[in-house]
Amino acid sequence: MQSRFQDNFVAPNLSDTRLSSKRAYRMLIDGVSKDAVSGQVIDRESPGHRSCVVGAWPQATAEDVGGAIGAARRAFDHGPWPQMSGAERSTILHRVAEGILAHSEELALIECLETGKPLNQARGEIEYCADLWTYAAGQARGLEGDTHNAIGANRLGLVLREPAGVVGIITPWNFPFIIVSERVPWALGAGCTVVVKPSEFTSGTTIRLAEIALQAGVPPGVFNVVTGYGPEAGQVLAEDPRVDVLAFTGSVRVGTHLASIAAAGVKRVGLELGGKGPQIVFADADLEAAADGIAYGVYHNAGQCCISGSRLIVANSVRSALLERLLDLSRRLPFGDPLGEGTRYGAMVSQTHLDKVASYVSAGVKEGAELLLGGDMVAATSGNYFAPTVFDKVRPDMRIAQEEIFGPVLATIGFDTPEEAVALANGTPFGLSASVWSRDLETAIQTTRRLRAGRCWINSVIDGTPEMPIGGYKKSGVGRELGRYGFDEYSQFKGLHMTLGRPQPWFQH
Numbered sequence: 001m002q003s004r005f006q007d008n009f010v011a012p013n014l015s016d017t018r019l020s021s022k023r024a025y026r027m028l029i030d031g032v033s034k035d036a037v038s039g040q041v042i043d044r045e046s047p048g049h050r051s052c053v054v055g056a057w058p059q060a061t062a063e064d065v066g067g068a069i070g071a072a073r074r075a076f077d078h079g080p081w082p083q084m085s086g087a088e089r090s091t092i093l094h095r096v097a098e099g100i101l102a103h104s105e106e107l108a109l110i111e112c113l114e115t116g117k118p119l120n121q122a123r124g125e126i127e128y129c130a131d132l133w134t135y136a137a138g139q140a141r142g143l144e145g146d147t148h149n150a151i152g153a154n155r156l157g158l159v160l161r162e163p164a165g166v167v168g169i170i171t172p173w174n175f176p177f178i179i180v181s182e183r184v185p186w187a188l189g190a191g192c193t194v195v196v197k198p199s200e201f202t203s204g205t206t207i208r209l210a211e212i213a214l215q216a217g218v219p220p221g222v223f224n225v226v227t228g229y230g231p232e233a234g235q236v237l238a239e240d241p242r243v244d245v246l247a248f249t250g251s252v253r254v255g256t257h258l259a260s261i262a263a264a265g266v267k268r269v270g271l272e273l274g275g276k277g278p279q280i281v282f283a284d285a286d287l288e289a290a291a292d293g294i295a296y297g298v299y300h301n302a303g304q305c306c307i308s309g310s311r312l313i314v315a316n317s318v319r320s321a322l323l324e325r326l327l328d329l330s331r332r333l334p335f336g337d338p339l340g341e342g343t344r345y346g347a348m349v350s351q352t353h354l355d356k357v358a359s360y361v362s363a364g365v366k367e368g369a370e371l372l373l374g375g376d377m378v379a380a381t382s383g384n385y386f387a388p389t390v391f392d393k394v395r396p397d398m399r400i401a402q403e404e405i406f407g408p409v410l411a412t413i414g415f416d417t418p419e420e421a422v423a424l425a426n427g428t429p430f431g432l433s434a435s436v437w438s439r440d441l442e443t444a445i446q447t448t449r450r451l452r453a454g455r456c457w458i459n460s461v462i463d464g465t466p467e468m469p470i471g472g473y474k475k476s477g478v479g480r481e482l483g484r485y486g487f488d489e490y491s492q493f494k495g496l497h498m499t500l501g502r503p504q505p506w507f508q509h
Contacts, residue, residue, distance in 0.1 A: 031220025168237030431473030
């Protein structure tokens with residue numbers, strides 16, 4: 001299909017010197033850089049620059065992953081990390097944050113080329129990740145248990161916080177550096193050891209992070225990285241009894257499969273899965289600000305974002321006015337080459353995923369939704385690009401209103417009453433995020449209180465800070481990351497009952 005977005009499409013520059021060399025990576029196991037036992041590797045082609053291979057990493061098998069788990073187990077059972085004081089671990093984690101900033105441009109370029117996201121976006125993400133590590137480092141020395149001093153004159157109760165053990169962490173391809181940094185520093189701060197399996201599409205920055213952590217003083221075996229495909233490498237983390245906790249971020253299909261495997265071993269599981277984020281716009285909203293926020297919410301990272309605001313639920317009285325603003329912005333939005341300084345969103349992760357997004361657009365049209373803008377691939381010979389796409393007249397039961405598309409596709413649904421808006425927002429299997437746009441604070445707050453979503457915003461979207469917990473309701477997952485709650489995911493709590501003085505005898509002579 002011929003694109004209608006030639007004017008604002010930023011064509012990729014295949015002669016850019018930053019594309020000229022392929023980076024070769026090795027896994028990090030027990031503090032040593034290693035190839036896969038099989039010797040096989042995975043080549044990664046830049047999704048924004050077809051035929052340019054930008055990275056290669058080992059294709060691990062169960063044998064490789066087992067070695068990494070063994071290293072993490074030894075480091076937890078016999079190594080110094082779990083026994084260190086919070087202050088000692090905090091100092092090292094602070095040095096990791098400093099190392100991230102020292103290598104920020106390198107990490108941003110790797111992230112840009114492997115994921116297809118704009119370089120400027122990647123730079124901001126790397127800086128944010130340094131802040132995640134800094135926050136976790138500060139909190140690591142303040143982790144605490146509890147005391148119970150009112151359970152009897154001769155009794156005292158202590159609640160001891162202990163590290164949970166070996167943590168397996170499986171991360172996706174859309175935000176590889178952010179998601180690993182939302183989990184690893186919390187696990188390490190709690191005193192755990194980790195084995196991370198990043199996506200086979202985007203493993204470079206995770207490997208570099210582990211190397212930076214090793215240089216910062218994290219002991220060997222505490223932070224291990226294995227690379228490869230899910231069935232051969234990732235699934236082992238759910239199966240192996242030496243792993244105490246499994247943290248997975250990705251699709252509902254894979255997450256529920258891994259959880260069922262982990263359940264057989266009574267392994268603790270944390271899941272952050274899919275989303276179908278609503279953006280509710282009331283009639284009194286600032287429509288200019290809302291249009292800009294809606295565009296950001298649906299187009300950020302080419303829509304490849306679990307907290308994407310992919311459903312516009314708008315008051316019918318302002319529906320036309322808001323869509324007019326949104327369509328004008330969408331037509332002028334520069335997208336394309338990830339290395340372009342003005343690019344707002346770049347390429348999609350793979351041709352397979354691009355085809356999946358296109359199939360959802362076709363399904364929307366077939367089911368009777370009105371395609372107002374976009375709906376087509378762009379410059380298919382250059383990279384995996386999809387135009388900004390807006391649907392109107394979407395029914396709540398349509399696939400584009402119920403299923404996670406994971407692309408720059410917005411589904412618009414109208415409402416007349418606040419009750420209807422809340423029902424529409426809650427009317428999917430997901431509950432990861434939601435936005436409310438209104439000048440009336442009471443309307444906004446009362447609406448968010450009725451939304452079944454783990455992360456809500458008022459007059460903004462896709463905002464975040466290390467202090468605030470993240471996680472999902474319903475099929476969007478279980479558990480919470482970040483904030484002080486994040487440390488609980490990687491902690492065990494032991495109740496200690498103490499008797500002061502001689503207890504009353506149970507058996508009387």
